[in-house]
Amino acid sequence: MSGAKWDVAVIGAGPAGLAAAIAADKAGARVCLVERESRPGGILKQCIHDGFGLVRYSQKLSGPEYAWRDIQQIKERGIKLFTDTFLLGLERGKERFALTLQNSKQAVFPIAAKALVAATGCRERTARQVFIHGQRPAGVYTAGTVQRLINIGGHLPGKNCVILGSGDIGLIMARRLTLEGAKVLGVYEIKPEPSGLTRNIVQCLEDYNIPLHLSTTVSKVHGSERTEGVSICRVDEKLRPLPGSEEYVPCDTLVLSVGLIPENDMLLPLGTEIDPRTGGPVVDQLLATTLAGLYSCGNALHVNDLVDYVSESGEIAGSAAARSALGKQNCPRHVPVIPRGDIHYVVPQKLDIAAGGQGIIYFRAARTLADASVEISAGGQALQQKKYPAVRPPEMERIVLDLALLPPGTKELSLNLRG
Amino acid sequence: MEKMLVCIQCPQGCKLVVSYSGEQVTVTGNKCPRGAGYAKQELINPCRTLTTTVKTAFVDFPLLPVRTLGEIPLKKVFGAMGEISRLLVKKRLRPGDLVLENLSGTHVPLIATDDMTMGEQNVKGSEICG
Numbered sequence: 001m002s003g004a005k006w007d008v009a010v011i012g013a014g015p016a017g018l019a020a021a022i023a024a025d026k027a028g029a030r031v032c033l034v035e036r037e038s039r040p041g042g043i044l045k046q047c048i049h050d051g052f053g054l055v056r057y058s059q060k061l062s063g064p065e066y067a068w069r070d071i072q073q074i075k076e077r078g079i080k081l082f083t084d085t086f087l088l089g090l091e092r093g094k095e096r097f098a099l100t101l102q103n104s105k106q107a108v109f110p111i112a113a114k115a116l117v118a119a120t121g122c123r124e125r126t127a128r129q130v131f132i133h134g135q136r137p138a139g140v141y142t143a144g145t146v147q148r149l150i151n152i153g154g155h156l157p158g159k160n161c162v163i164l165g166s167g168d169i170g171l172i173m174a175r176r177l178t179l180e181g182a183k184v185l186g187v188y189e190i191k192p193e194p195s196g197l198t199r200n201i202v203q204c205l206e207d208y209n210i211p212l213h214l215s216t217t218v219s220k221v222h223g224s225e226r227t228e229g230v231s232i233c234r235v236d237e238k239l240r241p242l243p244g245s246e247e248y249v250p251c252d253t254l255v256l257s258v259g260l261i262p263e264n265d266m267l268l269p270l271g272t273e274i275d276p277r278t279g280g281p282v283v284d285q286l287l288a289t290t291l292a293g294l295y296s297c298g299n300a301l302h303v304n305d306l307v308d309y310v311s312e313s314g315e316i317a318g319s320a321a322a323r324s325a326l327g328k329q330n331c332p333r334h335v336p337v338i339p340r341g342d343i344h345y346v347v348p349q350k351l352d353i354a355a356g357g358q359g360i361i362y363f364r365a366a367r368t369l370a371d372a373s374v375e376i377s378a379g380g381q382a383l384q385q386k387k388y389p390a391v392r393p394p395e396m397e398r399i400v401l402d403l404a405l406l407p408p409g410t411k412e413l414s415l416n417l418r419g
Numbered sequence: 420m421e422k423m424l425v426c427i428q429c430p431q432g433c434k435l436v437v438s439y440s441g442e443q444v445t446v447t448g449n450k451c452p453r454g455a456g457y458a459k460q461e462l463i464n465p466c467r468t469l470t471t472t473v474k475t476a477f478v479d480f481p482l483l484p485v486r487t488l489g490e491i492p493l494k495k496v497f498g499a500m501g502e503i504s505r506l507l508v509k510k511r512l513r514p515g516d517l518v519l520e521n522l523s524g525t526h527v528p529l530i531a532t533d534d535m536t537m538g539e540q541n542v543k544g545s546e547i548c549g
Contacts, residue, residue, distance in 0.1 A: 039537055048484035048532065049470045054429050062470055064484050064533035065514050071534075151472055154482050179471060179500050198425045198432035203467060207493060306430060 006032045006080075007325035009099060009113035010318065011087055011266070014042020015307050016298020017119030018070035019314030020321070024117070025077050027322035032080040032111065034087060034101060040074065041067035042121060043144070044307065046151045049172050051199075055308035066307060090116075090266055092291065114325035115293045117317050118267055118281075122299040125259040130164075133220040139227030143169040143257040147176070156180055158253025162230050163187040164218045166194040166201075167394075168305070170257020175204035177255075184210045185251055188232055190217040190239055193368065195394045197305070218254065219246065227252055260303045270294065277345040278302035284334060284352040285359030286320035287313060295321045302347050302362070305396050312360070330354050340416040342366045343374075344393060351413060353406055361399045361415065365391040369419030376401060378410045391417070424461055428453040437462060466490035469499055470532070473518060475508040477535065483508050484532045485518050491525040499523040511535040 008024040010017045013035035024031040039045060044052070047063030054060060057069070074081060082101065088108065089100035096112040124142040132140075141149075141157055147169065149155045159182050163170045166189040174184045187205060192215050194201055205212055213232070219241060220231040234245035262279040264272075273282040273290040280301040281289040287297050297317035298310040323329045333354040339346045344366040351359055365372070372391040376384045376399065383405045391397060406413075420440065426433040426449060435448045437458045444462065446455040460466055468490050472482040491499060502523050512518065512531040519529040 045533075048472060048486075050468050050486055051430070060468065062484060062486050062532040068514050068534055071537075151484065152482065154472070154474070179496070197430050199427040199430060202425050203427045207465075207467065 003110035003112060004032075005096070006030050006111060006113040008032075008115045008117060008318070008321045009034060009097065009111065010117040010119055010321075012042065012119035012121060012298075012300070013037075013040035013074075013081065013083075014119060014121050014298065015044055015067060015070065015310045016121070016300070016314035016317075017042070017117070018067065018074060019311040020117045020119055020295075020297055020318030021079050022070060022073050022077065023315040023318030024322040025079050027319045027326070029115075029322035029325050031318075031322070032082065032113075033074065034082045034085050034099075036084070036086050038084050040071050040081060040083065046144075046147050047172075048151050049176075052307050055306060056311055063307075070311070087266060090270065092270055092293075097293065115295065115321035117295045117297060117314075117321050118264065118289075118300055119296075119298050119314060119317075120263045120266065120300045122260040122262045122279075122303055124169075125256070125261060127221075127254075127256055130256070130258050132164075132218055134222060135224045137221060137223040137225055137227045139223070139252050140221060140254045141256070143167070143173045143255050146173050146255050150176055150180060156182055158182060158227075158251075160185060160251045161253040161255055162218065162232075162249055162251045163255045163257060165189060165257035165259070166196050166212065167257040167259065168196040168200050170255060171196045171200040171204040173255060173257070174210050175208060178208045178210065182253075184208075185249060186211045186213055188213045188216045188218055190215070190235055192237070193392075197394070217241070221254060222248070227254055230254055260299065262300045262303060264296075264300055267294070267296075275345070275347075275349055278347060280347070282349045283347065284332065284350050284355075285316075285348045285361075286352060286355060287317040287348070288320060288324070288332070288352070293321075293324055295324075302345065305394065309362070309396065309398065316360070335410055336412045337361070338412055338414045339363070340414050342369060342372075342391075342417045342419060343415055346415050351403070353403060353410060356403055359401045359403055361401055363397050363399075363415060363417070364395075365393055365397070365417060368392045369417070372417060372419050374399065374415060374417045376413060376415055378406055378413050381407060383413075422462070424458055426454045426457050428457050465493040467493050467496065469496055469522075471500060471503055473503055473506045473508050473529075475535065477511065480511075480535045483512060483518070483535060485529050486532050487522060487525075488528045488530050491522060491527050495523050495525060499525070503529070508535075 007029035008031040021033045044063035044067040052066040085103040222229045229250040281296045295317040297313040332352040344364040346363040424435040446458040470486040
């Protein structure tokens with residue numbers, strides 16, 4: 001009952017999964033790609049705005065265009081793509097992963113793979129996770145749901161909209177709603193600074209005179225059947241509501257852009273270690289998780305700001321998974337990467353020093369710092385330093401480390417960020 | 420005269436200072452030449468790439484994502500949206516295919532950014548889909 005045997009199975013055909021499958025195929029593995037939707041491309045299908053691909057292609061592409069380039073390669077290489085297919089079960093056997101898939105043509109069927117790449121992306125945080133009071137009237141949406149309704153379904157979810165959270169998707173939807181004829185009354189951000197990219201504040205809000213209210217949040221949704229309005233209030237520096245600052249804003253729609261959470265539910269039964277800071281698996285620089293043969297990439301690993309780096313991580317995970325499946329991987333020797341100073345999180349959390357070559361290190365700052373510098377050191381010896389005019393928590397930073405720099409007998413690496 | 424701008428050409432978001440008197444414009448704070456071009460254009464006539472969707476005649480692919488091939492004046496964006504809302508795509512287009520040659524008199528073309536032939540394959544329930 002093991003079904004078709006593959007070297008590498010990739011779960012999710014978004015940008016990470018597409019890049020992983022292509023890289024695994026290039027490395028000589030027999031690879032299949034499993035996607036629950038009817039078309040590959042993942043979230044890029046609904047991200048019709050431009051700005052994708054500046055790093056990878058030196059071009060400003062829209063989301064569908066960016067995905068299309070990888071999809072073309074999948075077709076040209078003849079990589080097996082299961083669409084409209086769900087992963088129902090996942091087990092680790094002695095030599096292979098046993099996957100149970102389901103689709104309308106083959107019903108429930110098994111496949112087996114020597115290595116697995118989890119490219120399952122992330123989910124949006126919902127109203128229930130940000131403690132907004134009130135009943136559950138119609139008209140409260142996450143920004144990604146609004147994006148899907150407008151860009152794929154052609155439905156305008158409301159006419160007078162309030163946006164909570166200044167993440168990039170919220171800002172992009174403020175512009176999109178305005179272009180499609182809705183009125184965006186304002187964007188409210190609980191923190192004292194916006195969480196999206198500055199260019200999106202300019203081209204999505206300022207271009208259309210949409211007000212941005214910082215240190216302000218939505219405290220209550222009014223209405224029982226349909227949203228009738230929201231209460232907004234100002235908060236102090238500890239993000240606590242300021243008494244007496246409450247105001248009523250009539251609206252029919254509340255759009256939430258309040259954060260993304262990596263989706264790794266399918267990995268939990270396997271016992272893979274998850275980093276509570278990233279919400280994704282603990283990995284080394286080859287994006288190997290703590291379970292042999294299992295790799296993670298894209299927004300399932302940690303939430304990225306640029307799709308170009310999602311693809312990059314897919315390529316790393318895909319080629320490493322192929323080498324592991326084909327028995328070309330050396331026995332790993334891991335040392336931890338310890339975040340110090342003002343680092344919020346670091347990926348990878350450990351390095352396989354037996355692998356050699358380069359390691360790409362991604363990190364985020366815990367707070368905004370001017371004239372910051374980050375130093376990688378081992379055993380008190382500085383290996384590499386990088387300076388930044390400024391670092392901000394919403395902007396992911398990236399360093400390429402040459403593993404040949406590591407002194408022999410390295411026990412741990414530290415990554416120290418200072419302002 | 421001096422004006423502060425944030426460059427929107429890439430995610431870096433350089434903080435630009437534009438000084439100008441008459442025809443003389445100097446830009447500082449840009450990490451690449453695109454910043455200077457952006458700042459000068461922003462003073463005269465702010466221009467943006469417009470991305471939106473167009474209705475199609477195909478049930479499996481009801482909306483086609485499109486973008487302008489180049490930038491159009493910001494003040495013409497709503498007029499362009501009105502023109503685009505009256506379009507109907509009757510052919511299956513692929514990324515880069517022309518939807519409209521001259522959007523709202525800007526002489527900037529509107530192009531498809533998604534592959535409508537992918538939807539067709541799914542309707543047939545083709546073999547590539549496993």
